[in-house]
Amino acid sequence: xxxxxxxxxxxxxxxxxxxxxxxxxxxxxxxxxxxxxxxxxxxxxxxxxxxxxxxxxxxxxxxxxxxxxxxxxxxxxxxxxxxxxxxxxxxxxxxxxxxxxxxxxxxxxxxxxxxxxxxxxxxxxxxxxxxxxxxxxxxxxxxxxxxxxxxxxxxxxxxxxxxxxxxxxxxxxxxxxxxxxxxxxxxxxxxxxxxxxxxxxxxxxxxxxxxxxxxxxxxxxxxxxxxxxxxxxxxxxxxxxxxxxxxxxxxxxxxxxxxxxxxxxxxxxxxxxxxxxxxxxxxxxxxxxxxxxxxxxxxxxxxxxxxxxxxxxxxxxxxxxxxxxxxxxxxxxxxxxxxxxxxxxxxxxxxxxxxxxxxxxxxxxxxxxxxxxxxxxxxxxxxxxxxxxxxxxxxxxxxxxxxxxxxxxxxxxxxxxxxxxxxxxxxxxxxxxxxxxxxxxxxxxxxxxxxxxxxxxxxxxxxxxxxxxxxxxxxxxxxxxxxxxxxxxxxxxxxxxxxxxxxxxxxxxxxxxxxxxxxxxxxxxxxxxxxxxxxxxxxxxxxxxxxxxxxxxxxxxxxxxxxxxxxxxxxxxxxxxxxxxxxxxx
Numbered sequence: 001x002x003x004x005x006x007x008x009x010x011x012x013x014x015x016x017x018x019x020x021x022x023x024x025x026x027x028x029x030x031x032x033x034x035x036x037x038x039x040x041x042x043x044x045x046x047x048x049x050x051x052x053x054x055x056x057x058x059x060x061x062x063x064x065x066x067x068x069x070x071x072x073x074x075x076x077x078x079x080x081x082x083x084x085x086x087x088x089x090x091x092x093x094x095x096x097x098x099x100x101x102x103x104x105x106x107x108x109x110x111x112x113x114x115x116x117x118x119x120x121x122x123x124x125x126x127x128x129x130x131x132x133x134x135x136x137x138x139x140x141x142x143x144x145x146x147x148x149x150x151x152x153x154x155x156x157x158x159x160x161x162x163x164x165x166x167x168x169x170x171x172x173x174x175x176x177x178x179x180x181x182x183x184x185x186x187x188x189x190x191x192x193x194x195x196x197x198x199x200x201x202x203x204x205x206x207x208x209x210x211x212x213x214x215x216x217x218x219x220x221x222x223x224x225x226x227x228x229x230x231x232x233x234x235x236x237x238x239x240x241x242x243x244x245x246x247x248x249x250x251x252x253x254x255x256x257x258x259x260x261x262x263x264x265x266x267x268x269x270x271x272x273x274x275x276x277x278x279x280x281x282x283x284x285x286x287x288x289x290x291x292x293x294x295x296x297x298x299x300x301x302x303x304x305x306x307x308x309x310x311x312x313x314x315x316x317x318x319x320x321x322x323x324x325x326x327x328x329x330x331x332x333x334x335x336x337x338x339x340x341x342x343x344x345x346x347x348x349x350x351x352x353x354x355x356x357x358x359x360x361x362x363x364x365x366x367x368x369x370x371x372x373x374x375x376x377x378x379x380x381x382x383x384x385x386x387x388x389x390x391x392x393x394x395x396x397x398x399x400x401x402x403x404x405x406x407x408x409x410x411x412x413x414x415x416x417x418x419x420x421x422x423x424x425x426x427x428x429x430x431x432x433x434x435x436x437x438x439x440x441x442x443x444x445x446x447x448x449x450x451x452x453x454x455x456x457x458x459x460x461x462x463x464x465x466x467x468x469x470x471x472x473x474x475x476x477x478x479x480x481x482x483x484x485x486x487x488x489x490x491x492x493x494x495x496x497x498x499x500x501x502x503x504x505x506x507x508x509x510x511x512x513x514x515x516x517x518x519x520x521x522x523x524x525x526x527x528x529x530x531x532x533x534x535x536x537x538x539x540x541x542x543x544x545x546x547x548x549x550x551x552x553x554x555x556x557x558x559x560x561x562x563x564x565x566x567x568x569x570x571x572x573x574x575x576x577x578x579x580x581x582x583x584x585x586x
Contacts, residue, residue, distance in 0.1 A: 030140055030148075037152030038133030044156060045125040045166050052444060054121065054167045057452040060102070061169035062487035063091035065120055067100035067107025069490040072114040076104075076267035078490050083511050085303045086500040089486050090310060093280055098490075099268045101280035105211035106171035120169065127173035128166040132156045134177045135397055138184030142366075142401055143408060151404040157432065158396075159439035160342035165390060167443070171211060172390035178207030179219055179394040183401070186223055186369070190230065193243045198250030201227075206257040212394055218380040219394045222373045286312040287319040290383050291328065295319065304501050310481035319385050335387040336378070342389035343396055345435050347428065348403045355406030367405070370398045451483050454530050458523075463496050470518040472511070474502045476526040485525050 056062050070078055077097035081087055084094040093099050100107060106127075113123025136152025143151070155161060165172030181204030188197035201223070208216025231243050262272040269279045281289065284307070286299050295316065302308035322328040344352060359367045377395045381387050414424055462469045473485045486499045498518070500511055512520060524531040 030137075030145060033140075033145065033149045033152065034133045034136045037136040037149070037156055038129040040153070041132035041156045041162070042125055042129035044162060045128045048162060048167055048440070049121060049125070052167050052447065054169075055449070055452050055456045056169055056487075057449040058168075058170065059090035059482075059484060060171075062089070062484070063100040063102055064106045064110060064169045064171060066092060066487070066490060067102060067104060068110025068114055068120045068123065070099060071104070071107055071111035073490050075490070076264055081492050083500070083514055085507065086503060086511050087486065087488055087492065088303060088307060088501065089484055090307065090481075091280070092487075093268065093276060093283070095283070096270050097268050098492075099276060101276045102171075103210045103213060103277070104264060105174045105207055106169075108210075109174060110169065124166060124169065124173070127177065128161060131161055131173040131176040131180065132158075134180035134184070135400055138180040138397055139401065139404060141184050141187040143404055147404050147408050150407070151400055154348065154400060154403070154432070157436040159345060159436055159443075160389065160396070162436075163439060163443045164342045165393070170390055172393040174207055174211040175216065175390070175393040176396050178204045178211060178216060180204070180397040181207065182220060182223055183370075183397055186226065187366070189227065193246045195246045195249045198247050199253055202250035202253035202257075206253060208394060209257065210261065212391065214384070215377060215381060215391055215394050218377045219373050219398070222369050222376065226369055284311055285315065287315040287385065289385060291319070291322050291385055292383060304503065305477075306475055306479060306481050306484070306501075314481060322385065332382055332387065339387065339389040339392050343392060343399060344403075345432075345439070347432050347435060348399070351403035351406040351410075352399055353406070354410060355402035355404075358406060358409045359402070367402070370401060374398055451485070451525070451530065455485055458530075458532060459497050468496050468498075468518045469521060470498045470500060470511075470515045471521045471523050471532070472500050472502050472508065473523045473525050476524075479526055483525070485523065 056065055070076070077099040080095055080098050084098065087098075088094055091101050093101055109123035109127045110120040111123065112126060114120045116122060132152055132155040135155040136148055139148035139151040142148075161173060161176065164170075181200050183204075185197040185201035185204065188194065189201065205216070205220055208220060234243055265274055265276070266272045268276045282296075282300075284300050284302075285296075287295055299312055302311065318331075322331050340349070356371070358364075359371065374395060377392065381391055384391070411425060458471075486501050488499055489495055492498055498515065502508065502522075503511075520535055522533050522535055524533070
């Protein structure tokens with residue numbers, strides 16, 4: 001058995017060069033394979049969305065939707081609203097400009113979907129399709145054509161790519177695209193140092209820098225070291241002219257990307273060197289981003305109780321839980337086990353382990369860069385307070401390289417030792433599709449966000465009525481900060497439905513005066529179900545104080561709800577805690 005696997009893994013650098021040459025001769029066929037994977041992924045995403053009807057739920061999704069709406073409106077950021085305190089919400093900047101705190105790549109995809117089809121979700125379909133196509137293209141540089149196609153099909157039916165990221169607005173797929181372009185360019189560059197491979201690598205770096213900049217840096221560093229080492233070795237032999245010349249187009253792409261990023265920072269924060277994310281952290285965050293940091297000495301000022309609870313309560317609790325060695329290991333083991341469930345199913349996990357074992361036994365040096373990058377990504381991501389699955393999205397293409405490499409080695413072994421090897425491989429392919437189907441069923445049954453579905457229903461119902469509406473959301477003291485109703489698009493004044501926070505009688509009266517041409521509603525968000533009540537301007541000013549009988553009538557239905565909440569275990573000990581924690585994702 002060892003001899004068989006040793007021969008299966010004897011896949012050295014020379015063979016990668018042969019693979020690239022053979023795939024290059026395939027020419028048009030390779031392009032068809034890439035297009036096939038992208039097309040199938042797109043169709044599957046559309047079908048799944050038709051079945052699942054995904055709605056935004058987590059804070060991050062609403063923030064990305066704001067970015068997409070802003071870009072679709074032809075702007076990088078929006079002017080702050082005169083009543084901006086009523087519209088403050090998680091992961092949103094209100095000052096100096098109204099914008100998302102996140103890097104722009106996911107928002108750009110959503111903007112494309114909104115402009116092309118009128119639905120931001122279409123941008124998610126496009127990014128998912130590009131991710132599957134990019135993975136197929138990447139694998140063509142590492143493995144023979146049919147195995148690259150198999151890897152592309154594995155990506156098409158990948159549960160994390162199609163369900164976790166492909167049926168939400170959270171992102172994940174753009175970082176997969178960037179990483180796949182970068183690691184697909186590497187073997188092509190090492191083979192012929194063409195300008196095309198340099199441009200592909202630069203495009204991958206640009207996408208990573210604008211989707212997952214920290215994790216993108218971690219997966220990019222080994223590539224930079226490899227390329228720099230190649231150029232240095234060529235310089236010692238006076239052969240670096242071709243390589244340096246081939247890098248020029250890619251460098252131009254990176255320069256243009258850097259200029260665009262500086263311009264974007266200036267539009268959002270007022271400073272070219274101030275990232276929206278870091279500005280938001282300074283304005284709102286009570287806890288640090290990394291476990292080795294200390295919380296700020298002075299807590300930010302919060303204008304509503306929900307955001308204060310989110311940032312100074314849940315945020316600090318997550319940080320404090322990892323300040324001891326055992327706490328750090330416990331929390332990080334939970335994060336990484338959840339992430340592995342998204343990144344790999346049992347079959348691909350076995351294939352990855354097999355690929356690692358064959359690499360170890362064979363001494364295949366071309367895979368060394370991957371075996372350095374993956375631990376670097378895991379260790380680097382562990383330093384952050386939060387590690388959610390899409391943080392590790394840049395590592396998915398690398399895992400699939402190892403998985404397909406392991407599958408190819410297994411097929412060589414089975415072909416040498418068993419006559420029915422084709423039957424075994426077909427059974428494994430069938431099992432993979434059944435696993436994906438099971439993931440789809442589980443995903444459908446596990447969707448349980450009644451409040452976000454109710455929010456979408458309210459918007460749909462009001463948009464079908466004449467006139468415009470203003471909804472003032474009133475939360476009970478025990479309200480979960482992870483169920484946030486107050487999010488708006490880029491053009492608040494032009495929106496048919498505007499969501500605003502209840503900030504008390506004085507602030508509400510100014511809000512009502514500003515939106516005096518709208519129908520006014522109050523929403524008791526913690527009623528079961530949520531209760532939407534029309535009121536006049538005087539009524540909303542009164543109900544904000546919490547004293548009139550009307551407000552008590554609105555909130556009376558929540559009594560049993562709060563009694564149940566008081567009797568339930570603390571959030572840290574309930575299964576729903578893991579879902580709630582996903583509200584703080586970046």
